Amino acid sequence: MFLTDEETGMLNGEKGPAVKKAMEILVALGEGFGAKRLVTINNVHMAGSSVLVAEEAGTKFVEDIQNQGGRFVTNVTTNPTAVDPTQWEEIGIDESDHILQNRLTNSYAGMGANTCNTCIPYLVGNSPRFGEHMAWGESSAVVYANSVCGARTNREGGPSGLASALTGRTPEYGFHLKENRHGKFLIKVETQLNDMTDFGTLGYFAGKIAGQDTPVFTGISSNPTLEQLKALSAALASSGAVSMFHAVGVTPEAPTLDEAFGGREPEKILVFGDKEKEMAEAALNKEPSDHVDWILIGCPNASVQEIREVAEALQGKKVHKDVSLWVTTAGSMYAMAERMGYIQTIKEAGGVVVRETCPFLARSRVIAPKKGYKTLTTNSAKMAFYAPGQFGLPTHYGNLNRVMKAAINGVWG
Numbered sequence: 001m002f003l004t005d006e007e008t009g010m011l012n013g014e015k016g017p018a019v020k021k022a023m024e025i026l027v028a029l030g031e032g033f034g035a036k037r038l039v040t041i042n043n044v045h046m047a048g049s050s051v052l053v054a055e056e057a058g059t060k061f062v063e064d065i066q067n068q069g070g071r072f073v074t075n076v077t078t079n080p081t082a083v084d085p086t087q088w089e090e091i092g093i094d095e096s097d098h099i100l101q102n103r104l105t106n107s108y109a110g111m112g113a114n115t116c117n118t119c120i121p122y123l124v125g126n127s128p129r130f131g132e133h134m135a136w137g138e139s140s141a142v143v144y145a146n147s148v149c150g151a152r153t154n155r156e157g158g159p160s161g162l163a164s165a166l167t168g169r170t171p172e173y174g175f176h177l178k179e180n181r182h183g184k185f186l187i188k189v190e191t192q193l194n195d196m197t198d199f200g201t202l203g204y205f206a207g208k209i210a211g212q213d214t215p216v217f218t219g220i221s222s223n224p225t226l227e228q229l230k231a232l233s234a235a236l237a238s239s240g241a242v243s244m245f246h247a248v249g250v251t252p253e254a255p256t257l258d259e260a261f262g263g264r265e266p267e268k269i270l271v272f273g274d275k276e277k278e279m280a281e282a283a284l285n286k287e288p289s290d291h292v293d294w295i296l297i298g299c300p301n302a303s304v305q306e307i308r309e310v311a312e313a314l315q316g317k318k319v320h321k322d323v324s325l326w327v328t329t330a331g332s333m334y335a336m337a338e339r340m341g342y343i344q345t346i347k348e349a350g351g352v353v354v355r356e357t358c359p360f361l362a363r364s365r366v367i368a369p370k371k372g373y374k375t376l377t378t379n380s381a382k383m384a385f386y387a388p389g390q391f392g393l394p395t396h397y398g399n400l401n402r403v404m405k406a407a408i409n410g411v412w413g
């Protein structure tokens, strides 16, 4: 792989041991994927920010990098952690995770990260521009950035994200190259997509077929909301390893079908109609009984608009006494929702707005038995896909209206 003089100097240790180690990681990665060179970047979203993933060994690795003089040379935002910083005890998180998480978060902050701890960096100030090369982790955010923003990133893991933040470089392969960004197969949407959950169901359906390939959708209204597109992005990256999609007439690299496919023919053509939507939704409903105990809204993290919808559904009502309702979001979304009075409404009704973590990145295998949770009920296709396998809770999956009724009535009607 070609390296500039500056990059060769970094690899030889001229900028210290932390940068040397980082450059070794990037060169190994680039050579493994056949990159011809590194590309300069100024934007990293760090995936390895939860101690559920990092544990003691990963935390120590990050601290060592900091102690060796490592400092971030790009803008860096961080993904959710394993802990709500103020309500950890109340929601069932162990003190040991709280302590370890503080070490990891402080280490990232000490090297210059914006520790926003959210999977929606594009809503809290890290807004990618069209064509920008970046190194982002968090699969849902990667799909959103590539597809909706037209930025260019592969799916980075914790070590490669850290290495890019220390050097301002990422290997140029995969989705950094225009020729790899075209669609492979076509999905004709021939059913009404009414809400975020329908978009998530479409993502689940398409992701299962896609593997790592890029789907192209036709038939999506030209005016989907940001929340709908983030639900689609998250689900595509869950049931599949998708990094990008095109929606003709919606996303910036797909003004026409021909441009979405780069002038090539689709390898296959599928239809997502009423029947496919119904079957995909049923596949995400794994819990046969009506029992409801843990409800999750906010995967990916809730926007202020989503928090408002939850508050409106709870106006003058109470969450059922046997139900825990979590709405997970970023700290800055929380602050804005608090200013609008939505947080108070949710709290008074018995729900909790959780910051900086989610059931997937917190230790749910500990939280669930501690709190007696046996099921998970959600409007998120991503969470419904992961909950049974990752933390052993069968799911109820449906739109916000249905989920909020379950929150109030205590049954999945």
Ligand code: F3S
Binding pocket: 080, 119, 140, 234, 298, 299, 300, 301, 328, 357, 358, 359, 360, 361, 382, 383
């Ligand atoms: Fe975000 Fe956690 Fe879902 S990181 S996308 S809320 S699984």
